Amino acid sequence: MKRIIFIAAALAITTTVAHAGDPIIGNWKTELGDTAAIAPCGAGYCITLKSGKHAGKQIGTFSGKDGSYSGKITDPDANKTYDGSLTVSGSALKMKGCVLKVVCESQTWPRL
Template sequence: MKRLIIAIAAFAAAAAVAYAQDPIVGTWKTELGDSAAIDSCGSGYCITLKSGKHAGKQIGTFRGKDGSYEGKITDPDANKTYDGTVTVSGNALRLRGCVMKVLCESQTWPRL
């Protein structure tokens, strides 16, 4: 019985690690020096600021996998939301927000 419980616990831990290994999940340092957490929410991922004057505010929702994501990003100072993309390469996350896919701005955040 103990072996069965240990096996189930090991399987559950391995499944949790495999799911959490999507490259977007983690804590990132914004260009302003604040920290932002990206975690799964619904059928995608949410970006929530964890420090700074907008701590606790959700500023993005994205869908995708394997380092390439699309969705919405909000500028917390202007409170405006834009179409956006996120790409993850190693420990760097690149966000790009666009108005009508013409006027775009990008930021790169390192992983904490």
């Protein structure tokens, strides 16, 4: 049992260290003016709304590194999930969500 706890703790520390300097981590202002937090979760990153009418709702899961990520994004009003990509450039996060990779919408969020 002690071995399992040690292994789990080592994995948690390794994951935290690997994510520590990633530019996607932090708080971002959505186009509606809400705050969205991006933090490590599992082997990637999760986006959780921190303010607004959907505060507390997780709206995305992504993996990647060095400013380029891909995964799933959820429109909290429609409660529909889409394939998405994120890129970080300086203090801007560009998010793109697509239906069947044909119909796409983009948003740019500034870092808070």
